[in-house]
Amino acid sequence: MLSRRSFLASLAATIPLAVLVRRAHAASSEHLESDPETLDALAAAVLPSELGAAGTIRVARDFRDWGAKYRENAELVHGYGTSRLRSTGPTPLTRWTRQLDELEAGAVKAHQRRFRDLTVAQRAELVRAALEGERLDRLPSVAAANHVAVALLAHFYDSSEANDLCYGARIGRQTCRPLSASSRKPLPVIKVRER
Amino acid sequence: MRRAIESDVCIIGSGISAAMVADRLARTTSARIVVVEAGDETIPLPERAAMRERFLRYGENPWGRDHLEGYEIEGPLQSRSMQVGGLAMHWGGVTPRFSPEDFKHRSMFGVGTDWPISYEDLDAYYQEAEELMGVSGEQGPRELDPRGKPFPMPALPLTYNLELLKGWASKAGIAMWSQPSAKNSIAYRGRAQCCRNDTCSPICPVGAKYSPDFTWNQLRGANRIRLVPRTLVRTLVLDPSGKTISHAVALDRDHPEQPIEFHAKRFVVAGGYTWSSHLLLLSAQSGAPDGVANSSGLVGKYLTGHRAVQGFVELPMRLYPGMNEQHSLVTKQFMRPAAGSTFIRHDLRVWESSAGRTARLTDDGGSLMLGDAILEDWRARTKSGTARVRAYYDVIPDRGSELTLDATRKNAWGDPLPKLAFRDAPESVALRGPTEDSIRALFASMAKAGDGTLLRRRSTTFRITRRVVAAWGPTRPRASSTRGDGRTIMRICSSWARRRA
Numbered sequence: 001m002l003s004r005r006s007f008l009a010s011l012a013a014t015i016p017l018a019v020l021v022r023r024a025h026a027a028s029s030e031h032l033e034s035d036p037e038t039l040d041a042l043a044a045a046v047l048p049s050e051l052g053a054a055g056t057i058r059v060a061r062d063f064r065d066w067g068a069k070y071r072e073n074a075e076l077v078h079g080y081g082t083s084r085l086r087s088t089g090p091t092p093l094t095r096w097t098r099q100l101d102e103l104e105a106g107a108v109k110a111h112q113r114r115f116r117d118l119t120v121a122q123r124a125e126l127v128r129a130a131l132e133g134e135r136l137d138r139l140p141s142v143a144a145a146n147h148v149a150v151a152l153l154a155h156f157y158d159s160s161e162a163n164d165l166c167y168g169a170r171i172g173r174q175t176c177r178p179l180s181a182s183s184r185k186p187l188p189v190i191k192v193r194e195r
Numbered sequence: 196m197r198r199a200i201e202s203d204v205c206i207i208g209s210g211i212s213a214a215m216v217a218d219r220l221a222r223t224t225s226a227r228i229v230v231v232e233a234g235d236e237t238i239p240l241p242e243r244a245a246m247r248e249r250f251l252r253y254g255e256n257p258w259g260r261d262h263l264e265g266y267e268i269e270g271p272l273q274s275r276s277m278q279v280g281g282l283a284m285h286w287g288g289v290t291p292r293f294s295p296e297d298f299k300h301r302s303m304f305g306v307g308t309d310w311p312i313s314y315e316d317l318d319a320y321y322q323e324a325e326e327l328m329g330v331s332g333e334q335g336p337r338e339l340d341p342r343g344k345p346f347p348m349p350a351l352p353l354t355y356n357l358e359l360l361k362g363w364a365s366k367a368g369i370a371m372w373s374q375p376s377a378k379n380s381i382a383y384r385g386r387a388q389c390c391r392n393d394t395c396s397p398i399c400p401v402g403a404k405y406s407p408d409f410t411w412n413q414l415r416g417a418n419r420i421r422l423v424p425r426t427l428v429r430t431l432v433l434d435p436s437g438k439t440i441s442h443a444v445a446l447d448r449d450h451p452e453q454p455i456e457f458h459a460k461r462f463v464v465a466g467g468y469t470w471s472s473h474l475l476l477l478s479a480q481s482g483a484p485d486g487v488a489n490s491s492g493l494v495g496k497y498l499t500g501h502r503a504v505q506g507f508v509e510l511p512m513r514l515y516p517g518m519n520e521q522h523s524l525v526t527k528q529f530m531r532p533a534a535g536s537t538f539i540r541h542d543l544r545v546w547e548s549s550a551g552r553t554a555r556l557t558d559d560g561g562s563l564m565l566g567d568a569i570l571e572d573w574r575a576r577t578k579s580g581t582a583r584v585r586a587y588y589d590v591i592p593d594r595g596s597e598l599t600l601d602a603t604r605k606n607a608w609g610d611p612l613p614k615l616a617f618r619d620a621p622e623s624v625a626l627r628g629p630t631e632d633s634i635r636a637l638f639a640s641m642a643k644a645g646d647g648t649l650l651r652r653r654s655t656t657f658r659i660t661r662r663v664v665a666a667w668g669p670t671r672p673r674a675s676s677t678r679g680d681g682r683t684i685m686r687i688c689s690s691w692a693r694r695r696a
């Protein structure tokens with residue numbers, strides 16, 4: 001059976017670029033779906049523990065879904081005051097799957113164990129090493145994130161769920177909410193203990 | 196083969212002004228009305244939730260193919276959007292009226308130009324437009340915010356955040372109220388109540404914000420208009436007298452080899468601040484060498500718009516950003532300079548803000564944070580709140596502030612594209628510094644009144660708006676290509692449209 005990299009290399013030799021890119025995107029997405037453990041382990045290392053195990057897996061799943069539905073060269077919302085049109089860039093999925101592979105390789109090299117089998121602290125250390133030299137003064141947009149760990153964080157912290165978690169309140173940013181409730185202080189978030 | 200479409204009134208453009216004109220004509224006359232739109236049909240309401248989702252997740256344009264290819268122009272074009280409904284498909288829905296003094300700048304303050312009409316002349320027409328769109332609003336102090344009748348709907352309720360910020364503004368001696376908006380505070384004319392989705396601009400997924408497609412759907416459903424999309428009007432042809440438009444020559448984008456002529460007794464040019472002037476200039480012909488309706492030479496001149504100073508104020512109060520971020524407080528308290536003082540005149544709006552209050556990856560020392568550290572850092576920075584304050588101020592355009600035809604850029608059919616350039620009048624240049632200093636001082640005093648800190652502030656670049664019509668005011672009788680009721684309607688519709696956000 002061909003490895004994913006061998007598969008991509010063989011595609012590159014025989015297929016036009018646009019088709020290659022589409023297939024590479026699909027292959028990366030399938031890889032993330034079929035082998036989610038590394039991403040789940042990354043999520044547990046970089047996302048807040050308050051989410052709990054089920055919460056981090058849910059966020060990671062939503063992140064994979066985000067990636068699977070990404071469209072290259074889609075027109076972006078029009079800028080105000082300019083006639084210039086902008087489009088989405090190349091799929092970030094190929095980059096992210098490669099980086100997950102690198103985290104795996106780093107885990108084996110440093111600890112002789114798979115990334116998913118490391119402690120949270122060990123995983124976080126590998127992530128820190130991977131982000132060494134990156135400019136990280138603020139969270140970028142998901143697609144613009146250079147590293148999969150940053151993309152995952154950007155994805156989560158842009159969510160209404162993260163906003164509610166931070167404020168401890170059911171604000172529900174950008175969700176459909178009763179207008180009549182807007183004048184009162186948002187209700188507190190009720191934490192459900194995981195079993 | 197040339198096709199011809201006959202009507203009593205031909206409206207060119209299908210944006211918000213065009214919708215107001217068509218609605219009025221459909222209600223008050225039996226005229227056969229044809230509306231011509233260069234862009235495509237817009238996205239139907241049931242599909243907007245899905246489009247919004249892609250906008251939120253990926254930043255994609257939620258309006259599909261809402262532009263014509265090859266229209267990259269020089270200058271500050273407000274938007275590339277061109278579709279049935281025009282720019283008002285993605286407007287913010289904010290509907291401030293002009294103030295009475297807007298019409299009397301020269302006589303009241305010695306700057307700019309007086310209009311030949313007054314606020315009182317327009318009041319009933321503002322009301323008509325607000326009722327058609329469905330505007331929710333709160334009556335401000337009458338001396339600052341006069342109106343003949345109440346708003347059609349109660350105001351959008353202030354959020355918990357805005358209530359706190361209103362109290363803060365009051366401490367600073369500023370009376371503020373809920374910004375009037377074309378968003379339904381209650382279900383209105385078959386459209387849903389606002390549910391604070393907070394993506395009014397660029398897309399409302401529930402139809403609570405007015406957009407012209409609702410008027411077009413209604414008028415088409417009643418068989419009162421014929422709307423012809425994907426058809427670009429390229430020139431207006433005068434009759435032999437040289438004083439009346441005989442017909443418009445257009446191009447069907449699906450069959451560009453077959454020109455279409457639109458023949459009508461009246462033409463309403465409602466293509467917006469760029470494309471109306473562009474069409475009039477493109478229509479230069481024998482007897483009108485500088486373009487149609489341009490004997491004054493003023494079509495495209497005195498291009499105007501607005502400039503703003505914006506700041507962020509940190510306040511010792513717990514706010515909850517995300518409750519309804521696109522809604523704001525407004526005041527007209529700074530719209531009337533005292534007699535004899537420097538002409539400094541602006542509005543003031545206040546929003547909740549998450550500026551400086553979003554999650555980050557590195558701490559103050561530049562160290563990377565992961566896991567719980569990010570959330571803890573974020574929480575620590577949200578003990579206090581941030582308000583966004585912004586003041587738009589008057590900008591007086593120079594005659595050389597203009598839209599012209601660009602000889603170097605043409606569309607796919609060989610027509611020159613427009614070129615936009617803004618230039619302040621000398622008096623406006625002189626006022627800019629004192630105005631911005633005054634606004635910054637105001638922000639600082641507001642911060643002080645709330646025991647807060649002015650975090651940062653900046654001036655925006657010049658933004659063109661539909662306020663271009665204001666500069667045409669004194670010349671409109673000679674420049675208008677419509678007559679009788681049509682002229683009146685255009686005047687009314689343009690007046691409220693140009694101040695929308």
